[in-house]
Amino acid sequence: MNNKLNRRNFLKISALTGGGLVIGLPALNSCTNPKEAREAATSWTDVNAFLKIANNGEVTIKSPNPEIGQGVKTSMPMVVAEELDIPWEMVTVVQAPLDLENYKNQWAGGSQSIKRSWNVLRMAGATARFALISAAANMWSVPVSELVTEDGKVLHKASNQSAHYGELLEAAASVEAPEEVKLKDPKDFKLIGTDVKNVEMANILTGKPLFGLDYKVDGMLYARVIHPPAFGATLASVDDAAAKAMSGIAHVVKFGEKVAVVGKSSWEVIKAANALKVTWNNPPKPESTEGHVAEMRRLLGKKGEVRRKDGNPERAFRQADKVIEASYEAPFLPHNTLEPMNFFAHVTENSAKLVGPTQTPERAMRTAMSITGLKEDQVTVEMTRMGGGFGRRLYADFVTDAVEISHQLKLPIKVIYTREDDMTAGTYRPAFQYKFRAALDKDGQLTAYHQRGVSVNGGHVTRDLNIPSGAVGNVLLDSHVIKSEITTGAWRSPTHNFLGFAEQSFIDEVAHAAGKDPLQFRLDMLENAKNNPVGEVKYDPERCIGVLKLAAEKAAYGKAPAGVFQGVALYFSHSTYVAQVAELVMEEDKPKIKRIVTAVDCGIVVNPTGAINQVQGSILDGIGHTFFGALSFKGGKPEQNNFNQYRLIRIPEVPNVEVHFVKNTLDPTGLGEPALNPAPAAVGNALFAATGERWRVTPLGADKKPGVVELEGRVG
Amino acid sequence: MPTYSLTVNKRKMEVDVAEDTPLLWVLRDHLDLVGTKFGCGIAQCGACTVHLDGNPIRSCSVPVSAIGDKKVITIEGLSKDGKHPVQIAWEEIDVPQCGYCQAGQMMSAAALLKKKPNPTDADIDAAMGGNLCRCASYLRIRKAIHTAAKIQNS
Numbered sequence: 001m002n003n004k005l006n007r008r009n010f011l012k013i014s015a016l017t018g019g020g021l022v023i024g025l026p027a028l029n030s031c032t033n034p035k036e037a038r039e040a041a042t043s044w045t046d047v048n049a050f051l052k053i054a055n056n057g058e059v060t061i062k063s064p065n066p067e068i069g070q071g072v073k074t075s076m077p078m079v080v081a082e083e084l085d086i087p088w089e090m091v092t093v094v095q096a097p098l099d100l101e102n103y104k105n106q107w108a109g110g111s112q113s114i115k116r117s118w119n120v121l122r123m124a125g126a127t128a129r130f131a132l133i134s135a136a137a138n139m140w141s142v143p144v145s146e147l148v149t150e151d152g153k154v155l156h157k158a159s160n161q162s163a164h165y166g167e168l169l170e171a172a173a174s175v176e177a178p179e180e181v182k183l184k185d186p187k188d189f190k191l192i193g194t195d196v197k198n199v200e201m202a203n204i205l206t207g208k209p210l211f212g213l214d215y216k217v218d219g220m221l222y223a224r225v226i227h228p229p230a231f232g233a234t235l236a237s238v239d240d241a242a243a244k245a246m247s248g249i250a251h252v253v254k255f256g257e258k259v260a261v262v263g264k265s266s267w268e269v270i271k272a273a274n275a276l277k278v279t280w281n282n283p284p285k286p287e288s289t290e291g292h293v294a295e296m297r298r299l300l301g302k303k304g305e306v307r308r309k310d311g312n313p314e315r316a317f318r319q320a321d322k323v324i325e326a327s328y329e330a331p332f333l334p335h336n337t338l339e340p341m342n343f344f345a346h347v348t349e350n351s352a353k354l355v356g357p358t359q360t361p362e363r364a365m366r367t368a369m370s371i372t373g374l375k376e377d378q379v380t381v382e383m384t385r386m387g388g389g390f391g392r393r394l395y396a397d398f399v400t401d402a403v404e405i406s407h408q409l410k411l412p413i414k415v416i417y418t419r420e421d422d423m424t425a426g427t428y429r430p431a432f433q434y435k436f437r438a439a440l441d442k443d444g445q446l447t448a449y450h451q452r453g454v455s456v457n458g459g460h461v462t463r464d465l466n467i468p469s470g471a472v473g474n475v476l477l478d479s480h481v482i483k484s485e486i487t488t489g490a491w492r493s494p495t496h497n498f499l500g501f502a503e504q505s506f507i508d509e510v511a512h513a514a515g516k517d518p519l520q521f522r523l524d525m526l527e528n529a530k531n532n533p534v535g536e537v538k539y540d541p542e543r544c545i546g547v548l549k550l551a552a553e554k555a556a557y558g559k560a561p562a563g564v565f566q567g568v569a570l571y572f573s574h575s576t577y578v579a580q581v582a583e584l585v586m587e588e589d590k591p592k593i594k595r596i597v598t599a600v601d602c603g604i605v606v607n608p609t610g611a612i613n614q615v616q617g618s619i620l621d622g623i624g625h626t627f628f629g630a631l632s633f634k635g636g637k638p639e640q641n642n643f644n645q646y647r648l649i650r651i652p653e654v655p656n657v658e659v660h661f662v663k664n665t666l667d668p669t670g671l672g673e674p675a676l677n678p679a680p681a682a683v684g685n686a687l688f689a690a691t692g693e694r695w696r697v698t699p700l701g702a703d704k705k706p707g708v709v710e711l712e713g714r715v716g
Numbered sequence: 717m718p719t720y721s722l723t724v725n726k727r728k729m730e731v732d733v734a735e736d737t738p739l740l741w742v743l744r745d746h747l748d749l750v751g752t753k754f755g756c757g758i759a760q761c762g763a764c765t766v767h768l769d770g771n772p773i774r775s776c777s778v779p780v781s782a783i784g785d786k787k788v789i790t791i792e793g794l795s796k797d798g799k800h801p802v803q804i805a806w807e808e809i810d811v812p813q814c815g816y817c818q819a820g821q822m823m824s825a826a827a828l829l830k831k832k833p834n835p836t837d838a839d840i841d842a843a844m845g846g847n848l849c850r851c852a853s854y855l856r857i858r859k860a861i862h863t864a865a866k867i868q869n870s
């Protein structure tokens with residue numbers, strides 16, 4: 001990405017203040033940061049789409065992307081503040097609404113927010129700073145080159161003159177801000193790379209309304225939607241007499257295959273929806289986990305669609321000294337954001353106001369347009385903070401619910417899902433399986449690699465740019481897709497979230513079969529990729545080696561005391577490199593995870609405290625789901641619908657997670673997902689070291705005797 | 717509909733709701749105290765944890781009719797100024813990711829610290845095992861509880 005700003009995206013200061021200052025906005029936005037004692041702001045000037053400056057020098061930065069817990073509402077404004085050279089205490093952050101004219105990539109997915117906006121955010125701050133410096137130069141008749149910025153002020157040290165940014169706004173109005181200015185050298189960063197706490201801290205800690213579920217307006221009614229119990233089922237008839245007779249119930253609304261109960265309070269609609277008597281037409285082909293698993297296993301024995309081929313894998317396998325083969329299996333997973341799906345819509349004849357937790361505000365807008373026939377400029381979308389995303393809120397099914405109901409009733413409607421509604425109407429992580437084969441020559445060199453994938457409604461699950469592709473002369477990747485009525489979608493690091501486990505466990509199997517140390521085996525492969533790359537290589541072998549070595553060093557890999565078992569894994573995804581060493585101890589014949597040592601190369605770490613939180617959270621998320629996560633189906637119906645039947649990782653099961661970052665000045669890449677992917681394999685490989693058994697089916701141990709493995713963390 | 721008189725965060729409040737209405741929804745929908753969160757409705761996630769006469773309870777699973785004159789404290793009433801040791805520690809350790817579970821976590825932690833001013837890791841496991849954090853901020857939660865204990869005891 002180049003550093004050029006799209007001119008349309010940035011109002012020049014001259015253009016904006018030419019129309020007059022925005023007078024009299026009270027400083028009510030200043031709830032996030034305690035301000036130093038300073039005169040209250042009485043006027044604000046919009047400088048560009050990302051920031052406005054008050055006459056007292058305070059700055060409000062608009063955070064464009066949805067905040068789902070990944071921390072972008074803190075880290076993205078930090079980047080703007082860095083280039084503007086404004087102390088963080090003088091910054092207030094607000095969430096920008098959907099604004100297609102001014103922002104690009106206003107969504108949260110693929111760990112892309114920081115990576116894609118890095119240069120735009122920097123330029124937003126830098127061009128504003130440039131205009132302020134130029135204004136001071138004009139005012140004081142000194143050359144720009146003699147001016148510096150510090151603490152939200154422009155200084156001319158030689159003449160001892162200074163002015164805070166608020167004092168320069170008027171003069172800056174006549175400055176022609178260029179599209180591109182010089183950005184800071186990363187070594188001069190003052191804010192980036194320091195720990196900045198969650199901007200919403202005070203509001204979270206005192207229970208202020210922040211989330212979609214907290215949003216209310218006068219006259220708003222609540223709605224609970226009943227969806228078909230089985231995937232593929234359709235609505236036959238509804239007897240709503242009992243529900244309608246219940247207290248607080250105002251309407252019963254049908255749309256698509258769904259029925260909604262609308263009423264005055266959450267509890268009243270939750271109860272009344274249970275009183276609906278709905279008849280459903282059963283799905284023509286009810287699906288079951290048993291059926292899916294059998295069909296996937298069958299297809300793994302058949303040639304699939306070729307996704308990558310290097311060299312002559314068939315011949316290499318024929319000539320192999322040793323062939324290693326193994327299959328890995330994963331179930332469907334619900335997202336289970338702790339805040340269940342919910343959304344607010346108020347549709348009138350000529351407008352629609354949408355408010356709520358969405359990772360894709362533009363999709364929400366388009367959904368409303370297609371249901372109501374309204375035009376783009378008649379629909380507004382505001383994003384609330386989200387109680388988790390993990391990919392679930394990329395979809396618009398819950399937006400559809402709210403808009404459909406509000407469109408029919410022309411009332412402000414808040415749709416709420418119970419946990420049961422949420423878990424049984426998912427866009428699940430698809431179930432998938434892999435079969436791997438590796439060919440070794442008589443020296444234990446990897447000569448061919450074959451990966452075959454199959455998914456239920458998950459598209460092609462082979463990843464042609466993954467290691468070891470590029471590092472071995474003969475590669476074959478092929479795959480199958482099974483169609484299904486079950487809705488699936490992106491779940492934190494789609495495909496990689498299980499491929500990381502499968503592939504990095506299998507590599508371990510191959511290393512052991514070759515009689516090599518699993519770490520050294522990986523390093524050797526990467527040397528191959530570096531020196532003799534085969535086909536397309538997207539990962540940087542050097543950065544892979546860097547994280548592997550850092551993790552190994554920090555974990556004292558290979559030097560563990562007796563009774564401590566180590567497993568290593570490496571994964572590259574979302575442009576970020578992660579390696580991990582997991583350590584287990586055996587206590588009373590049961591393995592316990594002691595710690596996970598992680599090395600991450602994501603380029604510049606914008607906000608280390610937030611980054612560590614993300615890395616630790618994703619690792620524990622990955623481990624938790626690998627040990628416990630499974631959503632099964634019978635007759636097309638999910639068999640688990642709440643946390644009494646669906647287990648998530650809890651505090652007693654959590655091991656220590658140590659996080660180390662590779663220090664460099666490369667442009668930053670994302671952290672919401674990548675650290676999840678190698679963690680389950682690092683643990684599985686350590687389990688192999690401890691038990692001599694291979695763990696190939698998730699949830700772990702599902703294919704073994706009950707009680708063989710339990711997840712128990714040991715902190716300290 | 718029956719009228720219930722409740723003492724929430726040291727203030728008397730009245731609500732007209734059906735007797736089976738869970739305290740959680742009374743707080744959120746009728747008293748505008750939305751800091752207490754809904755996560756499961758069946759006492760499995762802890763997002764709705766409040767104090768009833770000082771004890772942590774899952775407000776999703778206690779009907780309003782069972783409250784009587786017991787005193788309810790929610791996250792909004794945990795401290796006057798947001799400076800309960802748990803709140804200070806949570807900020808110092810920068811615990812929240814999405815933040816949705818944290819009110820429940822803090823209410824459970826505050827109740828634990830009242831009973832055990834110096835909780836061990838095993839005490840934390842026992843007291844906090846009912847509180848899910850889907851973002852898995854557990855390591856920081858544990859650390860923040862130890863920090864809060866120090867703040868409380870100093």
Ligand code: FES
Nearest residue numbers: 755756757762776
């Ligand atoms: S909502 Fe009460 S425990 Fe989950």
Ligand code: FES
Nearest residue numbers: 815817849850851
């Ligand atoms: S911080 Fe997101 S659920 Fe705990």
